[in-house]
Amino acid sequence: MRDKYDVLIVGAGVGGLYTALNLDANINALVVCKRQLKLCNSSLAQGGVAAVLDTVNDSYELHVKDTLIAGGYLNNVEAVETLVEEGPGDVRKIIEMGANFDRVNGELNKTLEGGHCRRRIVHHKDSTGEEMMRTLIAAVKSHKNIEIVEDTALCFLDETSGGYYATLLGADGFKTVGVSFVVLATGGIGRVYQYTTNSAIATGDGIAIAADLGASIKNLHFIQFHPTAFAAAKGRERFLISEAVRGEGAVLLNNEHKRFMDRYDERLELAPRDVVSRSIILESRRTGSESFYLDITHRESNFIKDRFPMIYERCLHEGVDITKSPIPIFPCHHYLMGGIDVDLNSRTRINRLYAVGECSHTGVHGKNRLASNSLLEALVFGRRSADDINKSSPTAGSVTGKPIIHQTDGAPMPSGMRTTIRRMLQKAYFVIPDIDSALKYSSEIEDIKNRLYRNKFKVNTDYLEARSLARVASIIIGEVVNQ
Ligand SMILES: Cc1cc2nc3c(=O)[nH]c(=O)nc-3n(C[C@H](O)[C@H](O)[C@H](O)COP(=O)(O)OP(=O)(O)OC[C@H]3O[C@@H](n4cnc5c(N)ncnc54)[C@H](O)[C@@H]3O)c2cc1C
Known part of the structure; x- marks a missing residue:
């Protein structure tokens, strides 16, 4: 370099x-x-x-x-x-x-x-x-x-x-x-x-x-919450079941394995993502269950394997053969x-x-x-x-002038800050904003952000990412409170 x-x-x-x-x-x-x-x-x-x-x-x-x-x-x-x-x-x-x-x-x-x-x-x-x-x-x-x-x-x-x-x-x-x-x-x-x-x-x-x-x-x-992330996978990263699966005819089912999109939008499964995610959350409140499925089993098995090889393999790895069984799904964060x-x-x-x-x-x-x-x-x-x-x-x-020498040494950042930030945002704004939680967390997230910016923690990627997450979360919660 x-x-x-x-x-x-x-x-x-x-x-x-x-x-x-x-x-x-x-x-x-x-x-x-x-x-x-x-x-x-x-x-x-x-x-x-x-x-x-x-x-x-x-x-x-x-x-x-x-x-x-x-x-x-x-x-x-x-x-x-x-x-x-x-x-x-x-x-x-x-x-x-x-x-x-x-x-x-x-x-x-x-x-x-x-x-x-x-x-x-x-x-x-x-x-x-x-x-x-x-x-x-x-x-x-x-x-x-x-x-x-x-x-x-x-x-x-x-x-x-x-x-x-x-x-x-x-x-x-x-x-x-x-x-x-x-x-x-x-x-x-x-x-x-x-x-x-x-x-x-x-x-x-x-x-x-x-x-x-x-x-x-x-x-x-x-923020776009994708309606159909694979719901049974472990870990923070949820595997996406592409919109194209609905484009090729897959239907959404509730906990009773019944179609429900007609209750919420005339475009049914092909409504835009925010509409489908919101519909799932409303249906979840109606049924009291977070069990939802995406079903493409009516399409020919070879078509599914050829058109969606990665999704087929990933789901199979998780124990679901999508040519035979509906896929467990639930919305999750997807795009900004x-x-x-x-x-x-x-x-x-x-x-x-x-x-x-x-x-x-x-x-x-x-x-x-x-x-x-x-x-x-x-x-x-x-x-x-x-x-x-x-x-x-x-x-x-x-490019001229003297570079600023940033302090990069310091105490290690306390553990758990990233988890706290994630928990707050998940509660304050997931698909449908929760204004009461956003109000409750708005000063707490400011405190975390200020600690990360003002205290001289050791600068490493963990610290850098926590600082970014706090900055971003504080802006989002602020916008939710003020909208
Ligand atoms: C599962 C999934 C499926 C999607 N499917 C589609 C789709 O079918 N069609 C579509 O149009 N969009 C899709 N999207 C959205 C699309 O993929 C992304 O919006 C797009 O690829 C973003 O590209 P990008 O270059 O902005 O960011 P990214 O591809 O995420 O690249 C970001 C880069 O920034 C680097 N970086 C970050 N922070 C730092 C730092 N501090 N210092 C140095 N480097 C840094 C990373 O290392 C990385 O190289 C999908 C997204 C996901 C997650």
Whole structure:
């Protein structure tokens, strides 16, 4: 690792890697990721990427309309139009790079997911994210101007003349690098909940660091709870049963193994995610049971195994043969629509600081993300951030001033803080906000946050993540209380 770079990209999911690939070849970029390259939400994406690739049976207007309906019309319409109109170009580009999306007779095989009125989701079986990551990693490795360093976390970011000093914690300890521009692509916040579909890296670090710098953080309580996470798995990370399973005809059953969605929404199982999650919680209150199932057994066994090989294997591993038995499911935290507020070029309100992907708030998703629009957002607005930086001709040489030396030694952080934060948020806001609990916890979460920021604890990734979780949880609880 050098002392200076033109651009620092924090995060190596689809957002970070696609941004790096779109930088001009004469710009040198450092991409860091907290753990291994493949450990991120991008790798977990199952369903696919939504894009209008066929303007005979589909149209931009319809994709915009579906996105706005799902988002409760709280979307930024200009951002939605940009996403929908430019997205197909980026999807074609990643196909040209080698992404192997499923085809029938040579034509892309497009699937349907909740909230979409047309089959417009391209996918690689049920592991689309893994395939996109494979493609992007291979491409990035062939670009000489991009250096990727794994197991390296951004801990502090300080503005200086001509850019930033970034304090990174890697295998060899702390290192400060000077950079002309910073792109935050740190992903989601799932680990602030007790149960989430998100990977272990999703602790909201970029959001907390941007907030500390004075960036505007918008709508962090716009959280998507996925209706169908596998309910019987052990551990904090819940395995997702993709929306595409409902797209292919699976039905939801209550504890009496009866369909119930007609009680709540005329779109039944294909209603948007927030509607289905809410319906499950209301049905759970009605029946007094948290037992719910997703049933696709009426489809042909070979079709299920071929269309959903990963889900089939994972469920089988957990003791459920989905070709023969309904799958136990329950909602859990899944996706963040809010984040670091950015404009159409992914600029935050802080000079030279950009945010892309799940940590950003472009406004495309409104109150609720339409399925398969987030990988598309990471592509479109990642490329746009790179285009904007390319125009500014960043030069690491212009970064001057003395780096701040942060105190990194201190007492170990007391154990149990992360658990307390998760417990509070789970109670205050899970699918349906609980205002009384949010009010009760609002000062407690402030205390935890202040302890983490003010006491001089030893800085390691555990501390860094706890600090981020506290910052994020305090913003969410504050928004719930004030809405
Ligand atoms: C189970 C699951 C299924 C999904 N299915 C779909 C789908 O079918 N279609 C769709 O469109 N979307 C889907 N999504 C959502 C989508 O995958 C994500 O929104 C998207 O991939 C986010 O990409 P990203 O680049 O912003 O973040 P990520 O891919 O999560 O990458 C974040 C990166 O930031 C790094 N990082 C974090 N903090 C730090 C730090 N302090 N220092 C250094 N590095 C850091 C991480 O190491 C990682 O490299 C799914 C998500 C999940 C969890």
